[in-house]
Amino acid sequence: xxxxxxxxxxxxxxxxxxxxxxxxxxxxxxxxxxxxxxxxxxxxxxxxxxxxxxxxxxxxxxxxxxxxxxxxxxxxxxxxxxxxxxxxxxxxxxxxxxxxxxxxxxxxxxxxxxxxxxxxxxxxxxxxxxxxxxxxxxxxxxxxxxxxxxxxxxxxxxxxxxxxxxxxxxxxxxxxxxxxxxxxxxxxxxxxxxxxxxxxxxxxxxxxxxxxxxxxxxxxxxxxxxxxxxxxxxxxxxxxxxxxxxxxxxxxxxxxxxxxxxxxxxxxxxxxxxxxxxxxxxxxxxxxxxxxxxxxxxxxxxxxxxxxxxxxxxxxxxxxxxxxxxxxxxxxxxxxxxxxxxxxxxxxxxxxxxxxxxxxxxxxxxxxxxxxxxxxxxxxxxxxx
Numbered sequence: 001x002x003x004x005x006x007x008x009x010x011x012x013x014x015x016x017x018x019x020x021x022x023x024x025x026x027x028x029x030x031x032x033x034x035x036x037x038x039x040x041x042x043x044x045x046x047x048x049x050x051x052x053x054x055x056x057x058x059x060x061x062x063x064x065x066x067x068x069x070x071x072x073x074x075x076x077x078x079x080x081x082x083x084x085x086x087x088x089x090x091x092x093x094x095x096x097x098x099x100x101x102x103x104x105x106x107x108x109x110x111x112x113x114x115x116x117x118x119x120x121x122x123x124x125x126x127x128x129x130x131x132x133x134x135x136x137x138x139x140x141x142x143x144x145x146x147x148x149x150x151x152x153x154x155x156x157x158x159x160x161x162x163x164x165x166x167x168x169x170x171x172x173x174x175x176x177x178x179x180x181x182x183x184x185x186x187x188x189x190x191x192x193x194x195x196x197x198x199x200x201x202x203x204x205x206x207x208x209x210x211x212x213x214x215x216x217x218x219x220x221x222x223x224x225x226x227x228x229x230x231x232x233x234x235x236x237x238x239x240x241x242x243x244x245x246x247x248x249x250x251x252x253x254x255x256x257x258x259x260x261x262x263x264x265x266x267x268x269x270x271x272x273x274x275x276x277x278x279x280x281x282x283x284x285x286x287x288x289x290x291x292x293x294x295x296x297x298x299x300x301x302x303x304x305x306x307x308x309x310x311x312x313x314x315x316x317x318x319x320x321x322x323x324x325x326x327x328x329x330x331x332x333x334x335x336x337x338x339x340x341x342x343x344x345x346x347x348x349x350x351x352x353x354x355x356x357x358x359x360x361x362x363x364x365x366x367x368x369x370x371x372x373x374x375x376x377x378x379x380x381x382x383x384x385x
Contacts, residue, residue: 101141103133103327110151110321111175111196111223128223131230135219139171140200145331147172148324158270158286161322162254165205167341170326170334174199175223177321180306180313181290193309195317196223197293199273199282200327205252209267211277213250216240220273220282222305231307233300249299251277255286274299281305288319 049057102125108114112126125133133140148164150156165172175198199220203213220233237243251272272280274297281297282305293305293315306315326334 101133101137103129103141103144105144105146105325107146107149107152109146109175109323109325110149111177111323127228128225128230132221132223132232135221135230135232136200136217139328140173142327143329143331144173145326146323147326148322150320150322154322156288156320156322158254158284158288159256161324162207162252162271165324166207166252167204167338167345168326168334169204169337169341170330171200171202171328172205173325173327175321175323175325176284176291176319178291178317178319180310181316181318182313184290184313184316186314187312194225195293195306195309196225197221197282197305198223201250203250205250207252207254209253209277211248211251214245214248216244216247218249220300220305222303222307224307231303231305233303233305235300236298247299249274251280253277284319288322290316291319292316 105112109126109129112129114124114126146152147168148154148161154160154164165174175196177194177196179195180193197220199218201213201218202215203218206212216235216237216239218235219238222231222233224231235247235249237247251268253267253269253272255269267277268280268283268285270286270291271284272282274281275283275294276297279294280292281294281300283292285291293310295304295315296302304310306317310317
């Protein structure tokens with residue numbers, strides 16, 4: 001009887017690991033009891049589910065699938081994307097005039113300080129921020145919420161950065177500050193040459209070994225504090241309806257990510273924008289040192305992202321400041337969708353871990369582990385007793 005109880009417990013564990021979204025034990029306890037006396041030779045103590053029970057299980061699976069679809073709908077219909085779609089539907093009306101729009105930041109930014117020279121005191125907007133907004137006022141001239149700030153308590157950390165942006169479905173503005181990399185400098189190191197550059201996208205951030213993000217409205221940019229100007233490098237396909245969505249612009253491949261296989265096939269670890277996985281136009285490394293900003297690629301318009309400050313360091317730089325801003329409003333909805341997506345990913349990962357452990361134990365118990373040639377395996381000695 002003890003043997004049978006252990007077999008039942010093992011079967012229950014297998015079922016629970018397979019159907020982790022429902023309590024298998026309660027499900028089985030709800031089945032009609034068998035009035036016949038237990039027999040040690042019976043094939044199984046688990047009865048076939050009734051049609052009603054099978055339907056209940058199917059409905060539970062349907063509900064879970066529906067939750068996934070709802071999450072995807074939220075990811076695919078961000079507030080800024082809706083505004084852009086509405087604008088495109090009204091493009092036949094050419095009488096409207098684009099006017100500067102002032103963004104509303106929910107906090108302070110080290111890249112756009114409130115006490116800067118040339119500050120518009122009436123609007124309260126940093127001149128570089130206003131010029132950046134003017135590139136796309138319908139989207140950027142709205143609400144901004146800080147998702148990550150290295151100077152605001154999040155620290156200069158690649159893992160913290162990935163955790164903040166992964167699975168966020170709204171549009172995001174990433175800003176990186178740094179200095180030419182000392183380890184790559186051909187001449188004297190000059191840490192006073194501060195560089196500030198960034199990237200804007202509508203696409204959702206995901207960990208992937210391949211390029212993703214096909215919204216052609218994304219762009220790279222550099223902030224020039226000396227001339228009080230912003231250099232924008234838009235996608236080469238921006239406004240090209242015939243080839244819309246045919247290119248991938250983003251890359252996010254942490255070496256410690258849950259989906260990593262341990263092989264990169266020549267791809268870079270870290271975060272990349274433009275270029276290719278093996279050579280992004282803008283590459284942010286996991287160490288945040290020896291990052292690189294190239295002057296041209298096939299996806300974005302040509303231009304020096306380091307504004308003449310990277311030639312002596314071969315366009316390598318070390319990051320010392322990072323900010324990420326969510327843009328466009330509906331932040332609570334987007335953050336809720338992000339949290340839900342992370343829960344799904346965590347549950348999937350935990351389920352995979354449980355299955356892997358169970359398979360390992362099966363292999364050990366069946367003597368497959370460490371078995372080779374004439375070696376019978378870890379438990380092979382039992383057959384000789």
